[in-house]
Amino acid sequence: MALCTEEEQSEDYLFKVVLIGDSAVGKSNLLARFARDEFYPNSKSTIGVEFQTQKMDINGKEVKAQIWDTAGQERFRAVTSAYYRGAVGALLVYDISRRQTFDDIGRWLNELHTHSDMNVVTILVGNKSDLKDLREVSTAEGKALAEAQGLFFIETSALDSSNVAAAFQTVVIEIYNILSRKVIQTQELKKEDPAWMGSGKTIVLHDGNQEVDGQAKKGGCC
Amino acid sequence: MGGAAAINLGSGMEKKKIDDYEPIPIPHVRVDRFGFVIQELNDSPDGLTKNRSACQYAREERRIRKWRKMIGIGGSDWKHYVRRKPHVVKRRIRKGIPDCLRGLVWQLISGSRDLLLMNPGVYEQLVIYETSASELDIIRDISRTFPSHIFFQQRHGPGQRSLYNVLKAYSVFDRDVGYVQGMGFVAGLLLLYMSEEDAFWLLVALLKGAVHAPMEGLYLVGLPLVQQYLFQFESLARENLPKVGEHFTQEMINPSMYASQWFITVFSYSFPFHLALRIWDVFLYQGVKIVFKVGLALLKYCQDDLIKLPFEKLIHALRNFPEDAMNPDTLLPMAYSIKVSKRLEELKLEYEKKNGKPAEEPKGKQKHLLLKMH
Numbered sequence A: 001m002a003l004c005t006e007e008e009q010s011e012d013y014l015f016k017v018v019l020i021g022d023s024a025v026g027k028s029n030l031l032a033r034f035a036r037d038e039f040y041p042n043s044k045s046t047i048g049v050e051f052q053t054q055k056m057d058i059n060g061k062e063v064k065a066q067i068w069d070t071a072g073q074e075r076f077r078a079v080t081s082a083y084y085r086g087a088v089g090a091l092l093v094y095d096i097s098r099r100q101t102f103d104d105i106g107r108w109l110n111e112l113h114t115h116s117d118m119n120v121v122t123i124l125v126g127n128k129s130d131l132k133d134l135r136e137v138s139t140a141e142g143k144a145l146a147e148a149q150g151l152f153f154i155e156t157s158a159l160d161s162s163n164v165a166a167a168f169q170t171v172v173i174e175i176y177n178i179l180s181r182k183v184i185q186t187q188e189l190k191k192e193d194p195a196w197m198g199s200g201k202t203i204v205l206h207d208g209n210q211e212v213d214g215q216a217k218k219g220g221c222c
Numbered sequence B: 001m002g003g004a005a006a007i008n009l010g011s012g013m014e015k016k017k018i019d020d021y022e023p024i025p026i027p028h029v030r031v032d033r034f035g036f037v038i039q040e041l042n043d044s045p046d047g048l049t050k051n052r053s054a055c056q057y058a059r060e061e062r063r064i065r066k067w068r069k070m071i072g073i074g075g076s077d078w079k080h081y082v083r084r085k086p087h088v089v090k091r092r093i094r095k096g097i098p099d100c101l102r103g104l105v106w107q108l109i110s111g112s113r114d115l116l117l118m119n120p121g122v123y124e125q126l127v128i129y130e131t132s133a134s135e136l137d138i139i140r141d142i143s144r145t146f147p148s149h150i151f152f153q154q155r156h157g158p159g160q161r162s163l164y165n166v167l168k169a170y171s172v173f174d175r176d177v178g179y180v181q182g183m184g185f186v187a188g189l190l191l192l193y194m195s196e197e198d199a200f201w202l203l204v205a206l207l208k209g210a211v212h213a214p215m216e217g218l219y220l221v222g223l224p225l226v227q228q229y230l231f232q233f234e235s236l237a238r239e240n241l242p243k244v245g246e247h248f249t250q251e252m253i254n255p256s257m258y259a260s261q262w263f264i265t266v267f268s269y270s271f272p273f274h275l276a277l278r279i280w281d282v283f284l285y286q287g288v289k290i291v292f293k294v295g296l297a298l299l300k301y302c303q304d305d306l307i308k309l310p311f312e313k314l315i316h317a318l319r320n321f322p323e324d325a326m327n328p329d330t331l332l333p334m335a336y337s338i339k340v341s342k343r344l345e346e347l348k349l350e351y352e353k354k355n356g357k358p359a360e361e362p363k364g365k366q367k368h369l370l371l372k373m374h
Helices: A027-036 A074-084 A099-103 A105-115 A139-149 A164-189 A194-198 B002-007 B014-018 B054-071 B078-084 B086-094 B102-110 B112-118 B122-129 B135-142 B158-173 B183-191 B196-208 B224-240 B242-250 B260-264 B273-286 B289-301 B311-319 B328-337 B341-355 B363-372
Strands: A013-021 A049-058 A061-070 A089-095 A121-127 A152-155 A204-206 A210-212
Touching: A013 A027, A013 A074, A013 A105, A013 A164, A027 A049, A027 A061, A027 A089, A027 A164, A049 A074, A049 A164, A049 B311, A061 A074, A061 A164, A074 A105, A074 B224, A089 A099, A089 A105, A089 A164, A099 A105, A099 A139, A105 A121, A121 A139, A121 A164, A139 A152, A152 A164, B054 B078, B054 B086, B054 B102, B078 B086, B086 B273, B102 B112, B102 B196, B102 B273, B112 B196, B122 B158, B122 B196, B135 B158, B135 B183, B158 B183, B158 B196, B183 B196, B183 B273, B224 B242, B224 B260, B224 B289, B224 B341, B260 B289, B273 B289, B273 B328, B289 B328, B289 B341
Parallel strands: A013 A061, A013 A089, A089 A121, A121 A152
Antiparallel strands: A013 A204, A049 A061, A204 A210
């Protein structure tokens, strides 16, 4: 797999992914590191939503992730929850050096499930793994919660870059795999009808103009 | 002018700028005339890096003299002047308040000076004796507010401490609002021009509606006023710029994707500081409608480009307007020429009808509350 730079021909797939979690856990810096290989120790807090796209190459197919980075403060959920709609992937981020942000994960999961499809491919991300001496949430705890909730799990550091690309890629590859399985199944069922993609929610675009119904993702996320 | 003035070397020092003399508080750090650290890549962050000619300098001096006369000593003639010549005041404010008088004039036009005089000792009480449930949230955001400004850069320095105090005091003063991200940029901008206590009362004047409609709804649970403003802005954009409106609908762009922060921070979050200040001059005098006007003017200025862009590039463009679009001397006259008052009122009623109850508290009640503080 390789990351492609921006601007090129039209992508094969477009996935909407949301970045959620408490304020100041490092969501914007994860995205800045992933999309632009940048890190700002004192980046401004996100007001409302920010947006970024990133192209990736998966099995020779060009996949574009459309990533929505949301404000973490509870008050902003009034305006950010609208952005969960249509998301097929989510990075649910906490700060390993602040237990409160981990304790709030349940609330974020509820929020995600209230406002989006139950089958959003979700990864639990313990960020700031570079802060070894300040760790308040062990890797085992993170892993256990992820298993209990049926989520992927990874620990990252936007500061030293570790696992940042992997976190995003895990989500995108999984969405791609679910989609391919579905496409294969559906093709077996409807071999003679190439127009089957014509209806449904605009969640996943194929070849830039055909749409895959939201149901295509039904395959679970783990 | 309190702690802010002692460190705020960049702002208000027109003379020093002209003599090309910049006092530098920390070695090897170059700041622009407002105190923002100059990054190598960012060639003209304040849009005014060139030395002004002697003629421009003389004109600026004349302007300051006129303003001083209009204000009187410590603001003593202000109210009288506004009553006698409101159109002169409006015209002069639209041209920009001289930077050295900005702090004082902002307090006069926002009504915050009166609040301060009516409530002696209240701020001190809030800062020293009260505790707030938002303290940790505030602390976490302090270093993330104007991180590139020299006044706010130093950890636990006077800038960060006064920002903390103002936000904490407000979160105690109005526990329904508490602390919301975005308020820090508003408080931070004020602190570059006035003392902590003055900044606090200006925040109160804005949110509780001392002169204009209260804006606390921007920060209350559910952000009701943000939702109303976005609804109004979307309709205004459609009506004033039908081509843009149609294209945005096609691309499924709505104003919450780009304009929330315009309203929540009154353009102080990500716009060039010299433009933000000019907007604030008018905002404090005439109220929130300038935010709508500037937003519409930005879309109008860039509409030929915007209507060609697909979704992703469009979002990017709406968050990164070109430098020429953000020149106050072209953008603001365009904004002034867009009429919105009547439609804003109608759209507000339409919004309230659609959503049940009004988004704002009646103004009279709030004033009463403030007087009681005394």
